[in-house]
Amino acid sequence: MTSEAKIFTALIAKDLKTLWRRPTQLVATAGFALLSIIVASFAFRQVGYTQQDLIAVTPGIVWLVFLFAGVVALNYSFLPEYEDRAIEGVLRASGSPATVFLAKWTSNYLFVASVLLIVLAAHGLFFGVDLSATFAVMVSISLIVAVGFVGLGTLLAAVAVVHRERELILPLVLFPLLIPLLAGAVFVTRELLTAGSVDVSGFWFVLICVFDVVALAVSTVLFEHVIAS
Amino acid sequence: MAAMKYLSVEGVSKAFGFVPALSNISFSADRGETVCFVGENGAGKSTLLRCVAALNRPDTGKILISGENVFSSAARRTIWRQIGVLEQEAFYFYEDLTCFENLELFANLVGTDDPAQLVLRTLERVGLSQSRLQSVRDLSGGMRKRLALGRLLLQAPKLLVLDEPFAHLDDAGEDLLLEVLEEFRGAGVATVFASHRLELASRISDRVIVLEHGRIVDTAARGGVSGDGSERLIQ
Numbered sequence: 001m002t003s004e005a006k007i008f009t010a011l012i013a014k015d016l017k018t019l020w021r022r023p024t025q026l027v028a029t030a031g032f033a034l035l036s037i038i039v040a041s042f043a044f045r046q047v048g049y050t051q052q053d054l055i056a057v058t059p060g061i062v063w064l065v066f067l068f069a070g071v072v073a074l075n076y077s078f079l080p081e082y083e084d085r086a087i088e089g090v091l092r093a094s095g096s097p098a099t100v101f102l103a104k105w106t107s108n109y110l111f112v113a114s115v116l117l118i119v120l121a122a123h124g125l126f127f128g129v130d131l132s133a134t135f136a137v138m139v140s141i142s143l144i145v146a147v148g149f150v151g152l153g154t155l156l157a158a159v160a161v162v163h164r165e166r167e168l169i170l171p172l173v174l175f176p177l178l179i180p181l182l183a184g185a186v187f188v189t190r191e192l193l194t195a196g197s198v199d200v201s202g203f204w205f206v207l208i209c210v211f212d213v214v215a216l217a218v219s220t221v222l223f224e225h226v227i228a229s
Numbered sequence: 230m231a232a233m234k235y236l237s238v239e240g241v242s243k244a245f246g247f248v249p250a251l252s253n254i255s256f257s258a259d260r261g262e263t264v265c266f267v268g269e270n271g272a273g274k275s276t277l278l279r280c281v282a283a284l285n286r287p288d289t290g291k292i293l294i295s296g297e298n299v300f301s302s303a304a305r306r307t308i309w310r311q312i313g314v315l316e317q318e319a320f321y322f323y324e325d326l327t328c329f330e331n332l333e334l335f336a337n338l339v340g341t342d343d344p345a346q347l348v349l350r351t352l353e354r355v356g357l358s359q360s361r362l363q364s365v366r367d368l369s370g371g372m373r374k375r376l377a378l379g380r381l382l383l384q385a386p387k388l389l390v391l392d393e394p395f396a397h398l399d400d401a402g403e404d405l406l407l408e409v410l411e412e413f414r415g416a417g418v419a420t421v422f423a424s425h426r427l428e429l430a431s432r433i434s435d436r437v438i439v440l441e442h443g444r445i446v447d448t449a450a451r452g453g454v455s456g457d458g459s460e461r462l463i464q
Contacts, residue, residue: 010337089321093338
């Protein structure tokens with residue numbers, strides 16, 4: 001195993017241990033996602049929306065809940081790094097900011113992807129919308145969207161964590177930057193639910209992919225400068 | 230032309246807002262040399278050490294290690310790994326991980342072979358083998374400092390930057406620290422530290438530099454401090 005791979009593996013193992021020993025992040029994020037879906041189901045399903053109406057609002061609800069729950073997850077992700085300034089020791093010892101960032105991105109991605117699955121499952125349960133025919137594609141789209149979301153979110157969470165008002169700062173800075181990604185996610189999801197398939201050469205899908213690549217690359221490069229300053 | 234010292238600090242100044250913390254500080258340290266900064270609270274010791282450790286960027290002046298500016302991009306990947314830091318307030322540990330896990334992570338990051346065995350030996354050395362499965366969150370200040378000392382042993386740095394290293398340590402911990410510092414000195418490690426303990430500082434240092442209001446007011450070689458600055462300090 002190369003030294004970079006060893007560092008990468010050690011950092012992910014550290015994140016998983018930290019997550020396991022301090023379940024606040026898991027409970028807060030999953031709880032928030034579930035509650036949001038339940039509240040939304042009351043707002044739409046209980047007031048007499050038809051199946052067609054519910055399918056029409058599904059993309060917006062799923063991605064809004066994911067957006068807010070994802071921010072809750074990202075807000076927590078850098079707390080253990082900040083408490084005893086542990087990130088400082090990691091950066092100095094590894095000498096590889098890009099590896100440190102990519103390890104944090106991977107941990108956050110795994111976590112956020114799990115949250116996405118919870119959102120999709122909860123949506124199916126509480127909205128009574130049958131997504132079984134398109135579920136696999138829906139999950140794939142979600143996992144692709146999460147790449148850019150977590151890329152940009154991880155970078156900005158590293159910036160926000162040093163501020164006392166971190167819970168406010170992260171969404172205020174992150175949400176405007178995510179508009180192209182979320183617009184793409186909503187349009188592609190709507191296309192999937194109405195047409196039953198997604199045109200991978202279509203504008204919105206290509207936009208999502210380009211956003212992912214740019215967000216991850218730029219965040220990896222900027223992380224070193226953000227942390228250094 | 231004189232050969233360049235391993236650590237060279239040239240004309241460093243720093244202010245926080247309009248309050249000057251450091252004014253035109255210059256000094257150097259060679260391999261195996263120990264330099265101590267003494268001074269009252271607010272004299273600028275911690276700020277200076279944070280600059281030397283590349284934790285704070287000075288407003289003016291240069292800090293060079295082996296001739297390389299510590300704030301350059303290249304230094305982040307090479308020089309920073311050579312600097313062992315022990316701060317007063319932060320020890321760079323993950324609070325939810327155990328002593329063993331923290332050191333094991335660190336050993337993996339610095340690329341140690343067989344980290345588990347080395348970490349166990351290191352914990353034994355710093356007197357924490359009984360606490361190896363204890364979470365860092367539950368450690369006292371002195372135990373955290375011992376663990377941080379263990380991390381420095383694993384790191385094998387070329388420059389040590391220590392801020393009040395003797396604070397929170399009991400007698401045994403102090404003896405351990407002195408022993409480790411002597412070992413590092415024997416291995417050619419340059420050490421820069423700050424302390425309120427003037428007698429101890431002058432005993433273990435090759436040079437003692439007195440800081441007052443962010444300025445160097447006196448410098449003395451091993452064995453004692455003389456001059457106005459030290460007199461003011463002792464009073």
